[in-house]
Amino acid sequence: MKLLIIEDEEDLRSVLTKDLAEAGYTIETEANGSDGLLRAQHFDYDLIILDVMLPGMDGWQVLERLRKTKNTPVLMLTARDSTEDRVYGLNLGSDDFVVKPFELEELKARIRALLRRSQGATAPLISINEEIQLDTNSRRVFKKGVDMELPMKELNLLEIFVQRMGSVVPRETIAELLYSDFGETESNTIDVYIYNLRTKLGRGIIKTRRGIGYELPKYP
Amino acid sequence: MKIRATLRWQLQLYYFLILLVTLAILTGLSIHWMQRSEQFVHDSRLRDLQRILIPVLTGLHQVDPSLMSKVPPSRSIRRPPPPGESPPPYRRGGAADRQGAPPQRRGGLPDRRGPPDRLGPPDWLEEPPERRGGPPGGGWGPPTRASRSDGLRELIRKGWYFAAWNRFGELEAASRNFPGSIDPNEFPRDLREAQIRNHNGYRQLISRTPRERILIAYPQSILDADVQRRAWLISGISLALLVVSTSVGWWLIGRVLRPLKDIEETANDIAKGQLDRRIQVAPSSSNEISELSDNLNQTFQQFEVMFERQARFTSDASHELRTPIAVILNHCQYGLAKERTSDEYRDALKACQRAGERMKNLTLGLLEISKLESGEIHLEMSDCSLGEIAEEAVELIEPLALEKGIKLRSEIQDVTIRANGDRLWQVLVNLLNNAIRHTPGGKAVTLRTEVAGKQVKIAVIDQGEGISEEAIPHLFERFYRVDTSRSRAQKGSGFGLGLAICETIVKAHRGTIQVKSQPGIETRFDICLPRLS
Numbered sequence: 001m002k003l004l005i006i007e008d009e010e011d012l013r014s015v016l017t018k019d020l021a022e023a024g025y026t027i028e029t030e031a032n033g034s035d036g037l038l039r040a041q042h043f044d045y046d047l048i049i050l051d052v053m054l055p056g057m058d059g060w061q062v063l064e065r066l067r068k069t070k071n072t073p074v075l076m077l078t079a080r081d082s083t084e085d086r087v088y089g090l091n092l093g094s095d096d097f098v099v100k101p102f103e104l105e106e107l108k109a110r111i112r113a114l115l116r117r118s119q120g121a122t123a124p125l126i127s128i129n130e131e132i133q134l135d136t137n138s139r140r141v142f143k144k145g146v147d148m149e150l151p152m153k154e155l156n157l158l159e160i161f162v163q164r165m166g167s168v169v170p171r172e173t174i175a176e177l178l179y180s181d182f183g184e185t186e187s188n189t190i191d192v193y194i195y196n197l198r199t200k201l202g203r204g205i206i207k208t209r210r211g212i213g214y215e216l217p218k219y220p
Numbered sequence: 221m222k223i224r225a226t227l228r229w230q231l232q233l234y235y236f237l238i239l240l241v242t243l244a245i246l247t248g249l250s251i252h253w254m255q256r257s258e259q260f261v262h263d264s265r266l267r268d269l270q271r272i273l274i275p276v277l278t279g280l281h282q283v284d285p286s287l288m289s290k291v292p293p294s295r296s297i298r299r300p301p302p303p304g305e306s307p308p309p310y311r312r313g314g315a316a317d318r319q320g321a322p323p324q325r326r327g328g329l330p331d332r333r334g335p336p337d338r339l340g341p342p343d344w345l346e347e348p349p350e351r352r353g354g355p356p357g358g359g360w361g362p363p364t365r366a367s368r369s370d371g372l373r374e375l376i377r378k379g380w381y382f383a384a385w386n387r388f389g390e391l392e393a394a395s396r397n398f399p400g401s402i403d404p405n406e407f408p409r410d411l412r413e414a415q416i417r418n419h420n421g422y423r424q425l426i427s428r429t430p431r432e433r434i435l436i437a438y439p440q441s442i443l444d445a446d447v448q449r450r451a452w453l454i455s456g457i458s459l460a461l462l463v464v465s466t467s468v469g470w471w472l473i474g475r476v477l478r479p480l481k482d483i484e485e486t487a488n489d490i491a492k493g494q495l496d497r498r499i500q501v502a503p504s505s506s507n508e509i510s511e512l513s514d515n516l517n518q519t520f521q522q523f524e525v526m527f528e529r530q531a532r533f534t535s536d537a538s539h540e541l542r543t544p545i546a547v548i549l550n551h552c553q554y555g556l557a558k559e560r561t562s563d564e565y566r567d568a569l570k571a572c573q574r575a576g577e578r579m580k581n582l583t584l585g586l587l588e589i590s591k592l593e594s595g596e597i598h599l600e601m602s603d604c605s606l607g608e609i610a611e612e613a614v615e616l617i618e619p620l621a622l623e624k625g626i627k628l629r630s631e632i633q634d635v636t637i638r639a640n641g642d643r644l645w646q647v648l649v650n651l652l653n654n655a656i657r658h659t660p661g662g663k664a665v666t667l668r669t670e671v672a673g674k675q676v677k678i679a680v681i682d683q684g685e686g687i688s689e690e691a692i693p694h695l696f697e698r699f700y701r702v703d704t705s706r707s708r709a710q711k712g713s714g715f716g717l718g719l720a721i722c723e724t725i726v727k728a729h730r731g732t733i734q735v736k737s738q739p740g741i742e743t744r745f746d747i748c749l750p751r752l753s
Contacts, residue, residue, distance in 0.1 A: 011547040011571040019554045079542035101546035104553045 001115060001159055002026040002044070002177050006036030006062065007051040007077065016049070019104050020111075024139055024152050026178065033057030040066050044176065046163075047114055050094070052078040052085070060092060067093040073114045077102075112137060126162055127219050132201060134162055143201075153178065154197045161206060161216035170213040228477055235469045239462055247458040251451045258450070262443050263416050266425040269380070269436055270414070272371070277384035277393040277434055284369035287376060292384065292393035379439035381422075384432045392432065404433050479509045483516065495524040529593065536699055537586050544575035544582075551575075585717040589698065592724040599640040599728045606676060607634030609641055610669055613648035617656065625661030628652075631668040637676050638752045643725045650718050651680040651745050658743075659684030671751070678747040686739030695735055696723040 003025045007013045010031070017027045028045075030036035033054035040048055040062070048066075052059035063074055076094045078085060086097050095117075096110050116136050126134045133142045139155060141148045150158065160169060160177050174190055194214065198206050207215045275281040279292035376397050383394035385404040399420075407426050408415065414427035424437040482499055489497045498520060499513040548571075555568040592599075610632045621628040648667065655665045663683040670677050687695065694700045699716040726733045731749035 009543050009547065011574060012543065012550065015547065015550045015554050015568075015571065019550070019557070022557075079539055100542040101549045104550055104557075 001046040001156065002028065003111070004036070004040055004043075004045040004048045005029045006031075006033065006040075006048065006054065006059075008032060008054050009051070015104075016107075020108070023108055024155060025111075026156065031055075033059065033062045037062045037065055040072065041069055044173075045072050046118070046177075047073045047075060047111055049111075050074050050076050052076060052080070052089075060089070063089070063092050063094055073118045075107075075110060075114060128158075128162070128201070128216070129205060129219050132205075134158065148200060150197075150200065153193050154200070157193050157197055158201075161214070165216050166218040168209045168213050168215045174213070227480070228473055231473050231477075232466075232470055235473070236466050239465050239469070243458045243462050247454055250454050251447075254450050254454065255447045258443060258447050262423065262438060262446075263425075266416065266423065266436055266438065267414065269375070269382075270425070270427065270434070272368070273382050273436055274384075274429065274434055276368070276372070277382060278429070278432060279393070281368060282365050283372055284365070287369060287372050287396055288393060289396040289398055290383075290391055290394045378442060380437065382434070382436040384434050386432055387430075402435065404435075407433060476507075476509070479505075479513060483509075483513060486520075487516075490520055490523070495520070495527055526594075529590070532698075533586060533590050537583065540582050540699065541579055544578045547575040548572045582717075585721065589717060589721055589724055592721070592728060599643055599725070601638050601640055601729075603636050604639050604641040604644070605634060606637050606639075606644075606669055606678075607632050609639075609645050610648060610667055610678075613645055613652060614667060616649055617652040620653070621656050621665065624656060624659075626656055626659055627662075627664040628656075629664055629666040631666065633670045635669070635671045635676055635751065637749060639729055639749065640725075644729070647722045647725050647747070648678070648680070650722050654718065655680055655682035655684065655743070655745075658682065658686075674751055676749045676751055678749070679744055681742060681744040683742055686741065686743045687735065687737040688739060692735060692737065695719055696733070 001024070003020060005013060005016055005020075005027060007016065007029070008031045013029055013031065017029055021027050028039070028043075030039055033056040035056070036050070036054070037057060050059050050062060054062070059076060059078075063076070066072070066074070073096075074094045075096045075098060076089050077098055077100060078089075079100045081099045089097055095114055098107055098110060126136065128134060131144050132148075134140075135142065139159075141150050141155065141158065156178055157174070160174060171190065178190065178193075194206070205216070207217060209215055272281075276283055277292055285291050372395070376395055379397070381395045381398045383398045383402070384392050386392050389404050391404075402419075412428075414425055416423060416425050418424070418440070419437070421440050422437040423440055423443065424435055427434045479499070479501070486497050486499045498517045501510045501513045501517070551568040551571045555565055560568075610630065614628060614630050618628055652665065652667060659665055659682045665683075666679070666681040668677075668679045668681065691700075696719045697716075698720040700719075723733055726747055726749070729749050731747060733745065733747045735743070735745050737743040
């Protein structure tokens with residue numbers, strides 16, 4: 001899951017990045033509104049965390065303009081705890097609101113909830129086949145009831161497939177979603193991850209579509 | 221409710237009592253005077269009747285004998301007096317004539333010089349029923365025996381009686397209703413004028429002619445009846461006046477006191493928290509109550525302002541503090557989530573410290589504004605050299621300007637002003653700092669001071685990015701940030717408080733501060749201070 005954090009307060013931005021990265025998300029950040037908007041418009045993210053008070057362009061405007069082209073889930077951070085603000089934001093198109101100061105745990109729970117919803121998953125537990133389930137809450141994969149304890153990147157990869165169950169995922173998309181601009185990018189590494197994942201899950205689960213990409217078929 | 225009940229009722233009661241006493245006294249006096257006047261009227265009727273009755277009692281005029289219990293011997297004008305007797309008294313004017321006083325006054329014979337046919341019954345005597353419909357203009361027609369008799373009949377019917385005695389005390393003539401129990405010897409001996417006295421419920425007029433003593437009387441009951449009737453009328457009017465006045469008074473008092481009720485209700489509402497309520501003062505009224513209302517309104521305005529200021533302070537503070545608090549909490553949560561390396565802990569702690577500093581600066585900045593605004597800090601004014609202050613400010617800013625490659629110019633005209641040197645320096649530093657922050661390298665920032673009569677003008681001019689038109693009206697508002705970057709260089713700055721603090725300080729010097737900006741070309745802040753504040 002790739003998240004975009006648009007927050008100008010450096011210390012806050014840094015701790016959010018660290019914590020969410022630790023939770024397994026790929027994080028990209030921007031420190032002002034206009035840059036954040038551009039990035040959000042040009043790249044795909046699973047979720048955008050958007051602060052209201054931003055230099056350049058405030059959070060409301062970013063949201064409004066973003067909504068013209070993109071449906072990305074947006075979670076807004078605000079220092080004002082007023083009903084008017086929340087109503088305004090929700091009406092403009094944000095999906096959730098968190099008031100500062102917040103608990104990191106609460107933030108992560110809300111992020112999970114939003115991601116669940118945006119993927120159309122109704123149950124926290126998604127079955128990949130009759131033996132393997134993905135728990136979206138705890139972000140663990142169970143094979144025959146046993147935690148497979150997948151490393152972060154493989155887990156991310158699986159999540160990408162699960163999110164697009166039944167569709168073909170191009171390699172470029174995988175690369176984009178797995179890696180942030182600020183991290184390492186190596187196409188080869190993707191192959192390694194896919195190989196590892198396939199090995200653990202079992203042959204035939206992730207299908208290759210030659211020339212296009214990979215696909216995780218729907219189950220059942 | 222209570223105030224109105226007691227005050228209004230009190231006033232009403234006092235008013236009513238005073239009214240009551242006054243009206244009672246007036247009524248009493250009126251009735252008394254009315255009674256005396258009625259008495260006078262009736263008495264004068266007594267006297268009036270003499271001119272009719274004396275001729276009757278002396279036998280000069282004839283009347284219906286049935287009216288008299290004793291008929292006087294008839295006398296006629298033309299009959300010559302018996303020999304040896306003095307001529308009829310009516311011929312002589314009597315004492316009245318000699319003295320020239322109007323005869324009526326002195327009793328005795330009325331003036332007989334008038335024509336005889338004027339001796340009919342007086343106008344005030346009611347017409348007998350059978351005579352109504354007589355000649356117009358009232359009256360009884362020509363005085364004849366018949367008409368005189370009718371008149372007398374009427375008098376007797378009403379209770380008047382009359383009698384005459386000769387000088388020997390023998391009753392010569394009397395009306396038929398004359399009570400016999402009157403002894404002429406009781407009459408005062410020395411009777412020069414007619415006298416009126418009360419006797420047995422009758423009012424008697426006793427007069428003397430040379431030959432007779434005449435008595436005419438009317439029953440007091442007539443007078444009493446009249447007096448009573450009028451007394452009731454007067455009392456009735458008084459009562460009506462009392463009632464009407466009381467009602468009008470009630471209404472008037474209500475009107476005057478209505479503002480008090482208003483005040484009470486408004487004060488109640490304000491106590492419950494509706495701080496924007498005000499007492500309504502009618503523009504036309506200008507009494508103590510409306511003055512009180514005005515004063516109270518001003519006080520309430522003050523309350524509202526102070527309350528708002530307080531609320532704003534609290535809200536601003538809590539709002540601005542949220543982010544640094546979030547930083548601290550989140551860093552702590554992250555740091556404690558699991559075992560971390562020393563470096564990670566150190567980073568977290570540093571971030572917490574930075575946030576703590578920010579909160580400190582913010583709080584101090586807010587407190588400062590709050591105190592300055594409420595006048596809690598009285599800026600100590602002294603004679604300062606503006607030139608010195610300006611130079612010190614420039615000195616502080618110079619390194620910063622140098623670093624950015626900005627030319628710092630100062631055109632300073634030294635003058636002594638009455639100000640708080642430290643605060644003024646703070647303002648200049650703040651403005652210069654802002655100017656430098658918003659100006660690109662290579663351009664210039666100027667500090668200029670000049671004297672203009674009784675005022676001093678200070679200008680900070682830069683050629684930087686300027687301030688947009690829409691931002692200018694809000695520039696000096698607290699927490700207004702044109703760019704929301706948060707530099708934490710100075711107390712309060714970075715929160716949007718810097719200019720607010722500047723404005724407060726300038727105002728405390730009784731000065732003004734203004735800004736003009738053409739983005740990209742020139743931005744200037746102009747401060748105007750009185751030289752001697």
